[in-house]
Amino acid sequence: MLRKLKHAVASAWLLGIIFILLGIPAFAESPGVEEVLGVLGMDKGQIAELEQGQPVAYALSEGSADELAVGLVWYLPVSLGKVAEQLRLQDPDPLDVDVSAHGILTGHSGAGSLAPVVLSKEEAQAMLDAGPGDEFNLSANEIDKVKTFKQTLKRTPQRAIEDAAGEHFREILLQRYEAYRRGGTNAIAPYARKESTDSKPSLELRQAANASAILSRYFPVLHKAWLDYPKALPPGASEVYPWVEKDVEGRPAAILRHRINMDWNGGVLVLTREFYAPHSYNSSQWITGCLPYREGTVVFQQVRSFTDQVAGAASDVKHLLGRELLKDKMLKSFERLCVVLGQCTR
16 A cells, blocks of 8 residues: 555656646646636727736626626736735725725724815705705605704804814715624615616615626625625625715815725725715725736626616717717726836826
8 A cells, every 4th residue: 555655646647747748737726817807898909908018998788777797807017916016005995096095994983084074065955955966965854864964953154054064974974884784785885866776786786786797706705795795704804994084076075985805816806885875876896906916917807886877868978878888987997006016207
């Protein structure tokens, strides 16, 4: 038996040497990047375009009339470790643009954690006048509470009204964060609308998660946890709850996010879920990652964003315009990363 074991070890060693000399891998490797890009939805022609060193955008299937979906991939002649280090940054996200304030919410956060979120006179009035519709994303219950709160502000000086409205809005943000942290997507209150049915970020975000082929194929445990949150995340995954205030369609918007990082073949995969936005769109999901490719790194991102603005009449035209706007924002984000990595001239 011992002689047979020694013979097997020697044979395996010789086979390994032969494979190395012939340039054949002795053991199964992790999925190739071309395979991953194919799973992401790119065709061979689009993958070949990466060699030109420019971002390559491609279409994604959309599952509902209010969804906009775009994929973007970029090859950078930068080490994987350097790119992954940037993508792991959390506060703020390195791909964010137009951010005016940001922070992290924790299990012990109070409304004071959102103190930098201040409503302008116009935004304060928009919130106080909010009713069903897309001027300000609020649930029916939140609208009722705002109406009651507004009654307490009679004969209050204008500046004091703005401050009070800002404080009330920060409480709404905190309550939405706490609800999501306790109950995940199922706990996201719908936005009240006028003539159509309420907008439901809870269903939109589950739709986005279910549409991710890369999660279901390469990260099935994480995929299930993402769908069933707040169930436990798999080992190696870390999470954080960032908030950002940024310009959206010419208006300031305080946005609540849930972000999960997980290492992948020396790179990193980042899931970002925007579970509350105060106007312009309902919710969104980003899947961002990087993997070693040729002499550098390939960075990819898929964004699925949901907005009532592209539904209804002329929906096809609205979707075309909406995708172009979304792609433009993604390109600006990638350009920002490129500048940080020292690979861009502007």
